[in-house]
Amino acid sequence: MSLKLTGGIILATGENGEFQVLEGSCICIEDKYIKYIGPDRDAPECDAEKDMRGMILMPGLVNAHGHGPMTLLRGVGGGLALQEWLETAIFPIEAKLTPKDIEIGERWAVMEMLAGGTTCVSEMYDFPEATWEVLKGSGIKGNVCRVGLSFSETEEIPKNRFNECVNIVKNLKDDDDRVISEFCLHSEYLTNEGFVRKIVEANKSLHTNINVHVSETRREHEECKQRHGGLTPIGYLDKMGILDENTYAAHCVWVEDSDIEIMKEKKVSPVFNPSSNCKLASGFAPIDKMLEKGLNVAIGTDGCASNDNLNMFEELHLGSLLIKNKASDATVLNAGQVLKMATVNGARALGRTDTGELKVGKRADIIAVSMDKPHMYPAFDIMNLLVYSAQASDVVMTMVDGKILYENGIYKTIDAEKARFEMKDAIARIY
Amino acid sequence: MSLKLTGGIILATGENGEFQVLEGSCICIEDKYIKYIGPDRDAPECDAEKDMRGMILMPGLVNAHGHGPMTLLRGVGGGLALQEWLETAIFPIEAKLTPKDIEIGERWAVMEMLAGGTTCVSEMYDFPEATWEVLKGSGIKGNVCRVGLSFSETEEIPKNRFNECVNIVKNLKDDDDRVISEFCLHSEYLTNEGFVRKIVEANKSLHTNINVHVSETRREHEECKQRHGGLTPIGYLDKMGILDENTYAAHCVWVEDSDIEIMKEKKVSPVFNPSSNCKLASGFAPIDKMLEKGLNVAIGTDGCASNDNLNMFEELHLGSLLIKNKASDATVLNAGQVLKMATVNGARALGRTDTGELKVGKRADIIAVSMDKPHMYPAFDIMNLLVYSAQASDVVMTMVDGKILYENGIYKTIDAEKARFEMKDAIARIY
Numbered sequence: 001m002s003l004k005l006t007g008g009i010i011l012a013t014g015e016n017g018e019f020q021v022l023e024g025s026c027i028c029i030e031d032k033y034i035k036y037i038g039p040d041r042d043a044p045e046c047d048a049e050k051d052m053r054g055m056i057l058m059p060g061l062v063n064a065h066g067h068g069p070m071t072l073l074r075g076v077g078g079g080l081a082l083q084e085w086l087e088t089a090i091f092p093i094e095a096k097l098t099p100k101d102i103e104i105g106e107r108w109a110v111m112e113m114l115a116g117g118t119t120c121v122s123e124m125y126d127f128p129e130a131t132w133e134v135l136k137g138s139g140i141k142g143n144v145c146r147v148g149l150s151f152s153e154t155e156e157i158p159k160n161r162f163n164e165c166v167n168i169v170k171n172l173k174d175d176d177d178r179v180i181s182e183f184c185l186h187s188e189y190l191t192n193e194g195f196v197r198k199i200v201e202a203n204k205s206l207h208t209n210i211n212v213h214v215s216e217t218r219r220e221h222e223e224c225k226q227r228h229g230g231l232t233p234i235g236y237l238d239k240m241g242i243l244d245e246n247t248y249a250a251h252c253v254w255v256e257d258s259d260i261e262i263m264k265e266k267k268v269s270p271v272f273n274p275s276s277n278c279k280l281a282s283g284f285a286p287i288d289k290m291l292e293k294g295l296n297v298a299i300g301t302d303g304c305a306s307n308d309n310l311n312m313f314e315e316l317h318l319g320s321l322l323i324k325n326k327a328s329d330a331t332v333l334n335a336g337q338v339l340k341m342a343t344v345n346g347a348r349a350l351g352r353t354d355t356g357e358l359k360v361g362k363r364a365d366i367i368a369v370s371m372d373k374p375h376m377y378p379a380f381d382i383m384n385l386l387v388y389s390a391q392a393s394d395v396v397m398t399m400v401d402g403k404i405l406y407e408n409g410i411y412k413t414i415d416a417e418k419a420r421f422e423m424k425d426a427i428a429r430i431y
Numbered sequence: 432m433s434l435k436l437t438g439g440i441i442l443a444t445g446e447n448g449e450f451q452v453l454e455g456s457c458i459c460i461e462d463k464y465i466k467y468i469g470p471d472r473d474a475p476e477c478d479a480e481k482d483m484r485g486m487i488l489m490p491g492l493v494n495a496h497g498h499g500p501m502t503l504l505r506g507v508g509g510g511l512a513l514q515e516w517l518e519t520a521i522f523p524i525e526a527k528l529t530p531k532d533i534e535i536g537e538r539w540a541v542m543e544m545l546a547g548g549t550t551c552v553s554e555m556y557d558f559p560e561a562t563w564e565v566l567k568g569s570g571i572k573g574n575v576c577r578v579g580l581s582f583s584e585t586e587e588i589p590k591n592r593f594n595e596c597v598n599i600v601k602n603l604k605d606d607d608d609r610v611i612s613e614f615c616l617h618s619e620y621l622t623n624e625g626f627v628r629k630i631v632e633a634n635k636s637l638h639t640n641i642n643v644h645v646s647e648t649r650r651e652h653e654e655c656k657q658r659h660g661g662l663t664p665i666g667y668l669d670k671m672g673i674l675d676e677n678t679y680a681a682h683c684v685w686v687e688d689s690d691i692e693i694m695k696e697k698k699v700s701p702v703f704n705p706s707s708n709c710k711l712a713s714g715f716a717p718i719d720k721m722l723e724k725g726l727n728v729a730i731g732t733d734g735c736a737s738n739d740n741l742n743m744f745e746e747l748h749l750g751s752l753l754i755k756n757k758a759s760d761a762t763v764l765n766a767g768q769v770l771k772m773a774t775v776n777g778a779r780a781l782g783r784t785d786t787g788e789l790k791v792g793k794r795a796d797i798i799a800v801s802m803d804k805p806h807m808y809p810a811f812d813i814m815n816l817l818v819y820s821a822q823a824s825d826v827v828m829t830m831v832d833g834k835i836l837y838e839n840g841i842y843k844t845i846d847a848e849k850a851r852f853e854m855k856d857a858i859a860r861i862y
Contacts, residue, residue, distance in 0.1 A: 013520040071809075074811070078765075078819065079766070081761040112804075112806045116806075205639065275819075279819065304586070310806070317749075318746070318748075322756075324712045325708065327712065329712050330510060330512040330711050331511070373543075375740040378502075378503070378858045380862075384509040388706075393824035423808065
């Protein structure tokens with residue numbers, strides 16, 4: 001089955017790796033792949049055509065740091081600082097959650113993400129098997145892990161937890177690599193050296209990604225230095241031998257220049273979480289410096305309890321504006337850079353080289369953004385329009401691996417009525 | 432004609448001036464006014480009822496600083512710093528605009544604003560008569576002015592310009608005070624002392640507002656101090672006798688503690704423009720300090736060439752997040768404060784005491800925000816939900832003075848097809 005998307009404005013990736021805005025062109029999709037992007041006149045015949053006039057066709061967005069099931073905790077503890085927020089508002093609720101709740105919360109998250117143009121997400125949360133099932137069933141792409149935690153080296157928990165981490169990586173396998181299982185180290189402050197060493201050792205044969213929180217708050221960053229003879233979280237993780245191109249590090253708010261050098265050398269991908277960092281007043285990540293050094297910076301929403309949504313268009317917008325102002329330089333984090341962060345960089349961070357760009361041979365992970373509303377006209381610069389004018393609600397179609405999962409408010413793979421009913425039921429039960 | 436809005440969650444204002452979230456209540460509207468807010472059982476009979484289940488009813492948003500016709504320049508010169516942006520990208524296009532262009536651009540702006548829940552706007556731009564006509568015709572509320580400029584005291588322009596400023600205030604009168612004409616001083620740096628004195632003198636008998644740009648950039652702020660013996664823009668305007676409760680000051684990014692004291696004493700309303708200040712990298716306005724001092728802080732979008740939209744929900748969201756992070760304090764600019772800034776504070780800044788709140792006796796300027804989409808559930812805290820989760824596209828109804836101007840994509844007072852045709856025609860003509 002082949003499909004031709006015609007009449008749209010296409011945000012393709014050129015031979016040089018830079019975005020190209022194409023008009024009078026079409027995209028041909030065969031099975032899961034992009035087979036052709038170029039002028040209509042040279043396009044091959046396809047089994048079907050879809051008229052995309054008045055829309056921008058762009059790569060699906062990659063949410064490179066999330067905790068999807070936290071839709072169940074949307075807005076809980078709003079206005080509190082990180083530590084108090086976690087201890088008084090979040091942890092008591094989380095302690096009650098069951099695998100069924102996780103399934104329900106993740107499905108609700110996937111609905112929000114698909115409607116806003118996200119085609120791939122990194123999920124770090126309890127009961128990853130439940131998350132895995134929802135991702136598989138919905139058709140979206142995602143990375144899942146068992147959260148790697150070890151409060152003390154002498155307790156029984158770390159061993160069980162370690163085995164659970166390994167089992168997730170070993171047992172959850174998708175022939176198609178649409179959903180990927182990977183390792184996670186929650187952070188320097190919630191793992192001990194023994195645990196970290198075991199994960200590093202295990203990954204020598206399993207070859208997957210490691211998802212880790214790094215230097216989210218100043219306190220965490222400074223306490224790490226006290227604990228580890230002046231080593232920052234990045235310095236410590238480097239010493240432990242974790243850092244390589246398969247590691248992606250959320251937040252990186254308080255990383256120092258020397259940390260950026262290490263991340264560059266070891267090809268670690270930092271993940272920027274603008275809304276969450278602002279809402280919890282954690283600080284401004286030095287994203288402009290990271291980009292200047294050539295790091296593969298991605299973007300994520302974080303959990304929607306500290307955001308309070310999973311709206312990647314908002315992250316693009318906020319992220320760009322925030323760093324321009326912090327750097328006192330209107331030219332940094334331009335629209336093209338930010339769009340890359342949310343697409344191809346995110347894909348690379350999540351260990352995916354076959355998506356994140358509209359290019360022949362890549363997976364057909366494509367979204368359509370309508371230019372119909374007043375705020376989307378005039379459209380002098382498509383990339384500026386996407387970053388500074390668009391809303392997530394302008395997304396009218398979300399396609400993953402050539403399959404339309406969402407279109408004009410309709411979910412093709414999710415029973416939205418049932419999902420809503422179950423979500424309301426879960427909220428009533430939990431609270 | 433009376434109308435009852437039933438079944439919605441109501442963001443009313445209580446006797447103490449604070450927001451109250453009401454359920455099981457309704458709003459009754461008679462002619463232009465709110466006649467009743469309270470429990471359904473005590474509500475008076477009305478001629479008609481409208482079912483607002485699944486929606487939040489809140490005061491319409493007040494965009495307290497805009498340059499509406501700049502929709503014609505949306506996204507022009509993206510990524511440039513303020514001065515270069517103005518001189519190379521904006522001014523050459525603006526020089527070409529005709530009153531007909533202004534009419535077309537303003538109508539397009541009003542469409543975007545109504546769709547996003549804005550019920551009142553402050554407009555500062557050329558050809559204010561054209562803007563006035565569009566505001567009058569569309570049913571939205573607004574303040575308009577002739578931009579007060581006087582580059583040199585010896586030129587002929589200032590006198591003409593002064594007369595034009597006065598004529599706008601004298602000649603554009605609306606019996607209903609729905610559209611208000613007022614004075615404007617562009618800024619300290621684009622007006623001379625003679626001109627400022629004439630405006631102050633004229634306003635002694637005309638008793639309207641004065642709309643002014645203050646300390647938007649560091650350069651402007653520092654150059655003012657050099658020109659005026661150390662006086663900041665606020666200090667200078669104070670010396671000139673302009674500052675009182677009828678003055679509202681856009682940007683205020685570089686105001687100093689002493690300026691905040693003066694604004695407090697003189698009851699000047701500062702207007703925060705988060706997106707524009709970030710996009711042009713102008714700096715972070717000390718909004719947390721202003722609120723702490725009890726200033727009547729309002730919010731605006733600025734022109735959509737430096738934004739690039741007129742989305743007040745984005746301003747609420749960005750404004751709150753930005754200042755929390757800048758202040759390293761997650762508790763500042765909470766959702767309730769930000770919602771006040773965008774409603775009642777904005778109304779007060781624009782000299783309007785009869786709107787900006789849902790309260791008996793106030794004008795019925797009401798919007799309905801749908802809670803239907805996944806990102807709007809769960810809804811533990813309605814104010815948090817509006818600021819941190821909602822998108823402008825969640826607005827499903829916009830009512831001004833008891834009249835529905837926009838509902839579910841339909842404009843009741845604007846021929847949207849014609850407006851779009853004219854906009855496209857104008858863009859083709861200008862560029």
